[in-house]
Amino acid sequence: MRNERILMVCLGNICRSPMAEGLLRHHVQRGQLDVEVDSAGTANYHVGEEPDHRAIRCMKENGIDISRLRARQFSVRDFDDFDRIYVMDHSNYQNVMSLAKNDSHKAKVKLLLNEIDELSNAPVPDPWFGDMSDFDAVFNMLDEAAQNIVLRLAASK
Numbered sequence: 001m002r003n004e005r006i007l008m009v010c011l012g013n014i015c016r017s018p019m020a021e022g023l024l025r026h027h028v029q030r031g032q033l034d035v036e037v038d039s040a041g042t043a044n045y046h047v048g049e050e051p052d053h054r055a056i057r058c059m060k061e062n063g064i065d066i067s068r069l070r071a072r073q074f075s076v077r078d079f080d081d082f083d084r085i086y087v088m089d090h091s092n093y094q095n096v097m098s099l100a101k102n103d104s105h106k107a108k109v110k111l112l113l114n115e116i117d118e119l120s121n122a123p124v125p126d127p128w129f130g131d132m133s134d135f136d137a138v139f140n141m142l143d144e145a146a147q148n149i150v151l152r153l154a155a156s157k
């Protein structure tokens with residue numbers, strides 16, 4: 001299989017998308033696949049910051065260290081640098097699509113939870129204003145979606 005490049009996108013790049021990045025990388029490594037994984041936020045509020053401490057803690061409790069990740073803002077260049085761009089919710093979808101320059105760019109943008117149920121168009125809820133139980137719920141959704149991505153990539157190898 002050719003090297004696949006996958007970008008996870010949320011609003012701040014400190015809660016959902018770094019968790020999604022860590023989980024997808026974890027499953028990619030377990031499956032010994034050749035996939036590059038990164039994440040970004042549509043906003044610039046937290047550029048350069050480490051993930052939210054609750055996201056770090058939730059991931060650490062599940063054996064995955066994301067403490068060294070640093071937030072960056074999504075850029076138009078990402079449309080060319082990545083094969084797939086997974087967004088967490090409809091607002092991320094609108095923000096990313098508004099930057100697309102052509103149909104090839106637009107075709108790369110997908111709602112992440114459609115990897116669990118392709119017709120659901122369900123969002124990954126933003127846990128920023130929530131508590132640890134919200135981060136745990138987000139973890140479970142992201143984990144299932146990441147596993148499905150890896151299973152499909154492995155099947156198409």
Ligand code: 4NP
Binds near residue numbers: 012126127
């Ligand atoms: P994320 O969560 O998009 O999952 O990283 C958020 C983080 C920060 C803010 C909003 C959402 N904020 O408004 O600063």
